[in-house]
Amino acid sequence: MFVWKIKLTYFCTVSKIDSYRNIITLKQCRMKKSVLVIIFSIILVSCGASKSTKKYSYKKPATSKSTSLKKLNSNYSGSVSGTRSSVLDNAENYLGTPYKYAGNTKAGFDCSGLVCKVFDENKIQMPRRSSDQAKQGKLINVSEARPGDLLFFATAGGSAVTHVGIVHDILNNGEVTFIHASTSKGVIISSLNEAYWNKAFLFARSVL
Numbered sequence: 001m002f003v004w005k006i007k008l009t010y011f012c013t014v015s016k017i018d019s020y021r022n023i024i025t026l027k028q029c030r031m032k033k034s035v036l037v038i039i040f041s042i043i044l045v046s047c048g049a050s051k052s053t054k055k056y057s058y059k060k061p062a063t064s065k066s067t068s069l070k071k072l073n074s075n076y077s078g079s080v081s082g083t084r085s086s087v088l089d090n091a092e093n094y095l096g097t098p099y100k101y102a103g104n105t106k107a108g109f110d111c112s113g114l115v116c117k118v119f120d121e122n123k124i125q126m127p128r129r130s131s132d133q134a135k136q137g138k139l140i141n142v143s144e145a146r147p148g149d150l151l152f153f154a155t156a157g158g159s160a161v162t163h164v165g166i167v168h169d170i171l172n173n174g175e176v177t178f179i180h181a182s183t184s185k186g187v188i189i190s191s192l193n194e195a196y197w198n199k200a201f202l203f204a205r206s207v208l
Contacts (some may be wrong), residue, residue, distance in 0.1 A: 023069045057060070058169065058177040058189045072192040072201060073174030074145040074167075083122055084148035084208055090164050091179045091187075096151050104128075109181040111164050115150065118166065124207065125203040137207030142176065142192070145204045151155040151178050153200040161202060165190070 080088065091114070091200070100108025104117050112130040119126045126132050134152045144166050153163040165180030168189055176192040190197055 005145060037056070041044060056095060056168075056189060058171070058175075058191055060191070061194065069193060069195065069198045070106050070201070072142050072176060073141050074170045074176050075174065076146045076170050078146075082146045083124075084146065086122050087118055087148045087166065087208070088168060090180075091119045093169070093189045094118070095179070095189070097181070099183050101182050109187060111181045114179075114181045114187060115164055115166060119207070126207070131161045133164055134161045134203075134205065137205045140204050140206050141202050142201075145170070145176055146208075149204055149206045151176070151204050152202045153197065154202050155200050159202065163200070167204075 017092070055099045083150060094106065094109065094117070098105060098108045099110065100113075101110055102113065103109045104113030109117065110135055112126075112128060115130075116126050116128055117131055126136060130152065133150065140149065142151075147167050147169060149167045151167060152161045153165070154160055155162045163180070165178035168177045170176060170181045177189055178192070179187065179189055181187050182190070192198055192201060
């Protein structure tokens with residue numbers, strides 16, 4: 001009888017220990033799962049935050065020359081918000097879109113078609129031709145140019161407007177960059193400090 005009690009007590013003790021082990025293991029598994037869920041949530045939030053603040057920047061062409069350039073810098077150094085910010089966001093959405101004569105859709109843009117599309121998305125109606133867009137809003141000095149303003153060019157020489165771009169950013173040194181639909185590369189970001197665009201620049205206007 002005494003031996004039987006010892007065996008029974010041993011059996012009960014071992015069973016309890018196994019039960020405790022199972023409980024501890026289960027809790028550990030739950031803790032690990034909780035930690036993984038938290039880590040995964042942080043990664044998702046981080047990725048979402050980086051996507052919402054995504055900013056496209058100007059990449060200087062390797063062949064760009066900086067000699068004999070007109071000084072076409074802007075003194076603007078403030079932040080961008082409201083309609084100007086929305087215009088830039090919409091314009092950035094079309095970066096990489098191919099050039100298409102008379103195009104104004106995601107399938108392809110010409111320079112004035114891009115301006116029409118972006119401003120129309122912000123409930124601002126613009127004429128279809130760049131020469132007519134050059135009459136909208138008010139004339140401003142390039143030193144006053146802010147993101148969202150328009151830049152006009154004479155790519156064929158002379159003074160007739162043949163091209164238009166949207167000011168994208170004012171760099172730390174005052175360099176003005178702009179988004180536009182180029183005939184050779186589609187919708188890209190260029191700079192007024194690139195020799196070609198520096199020479200072809202005519203004036204800036206603001207419609208915002």
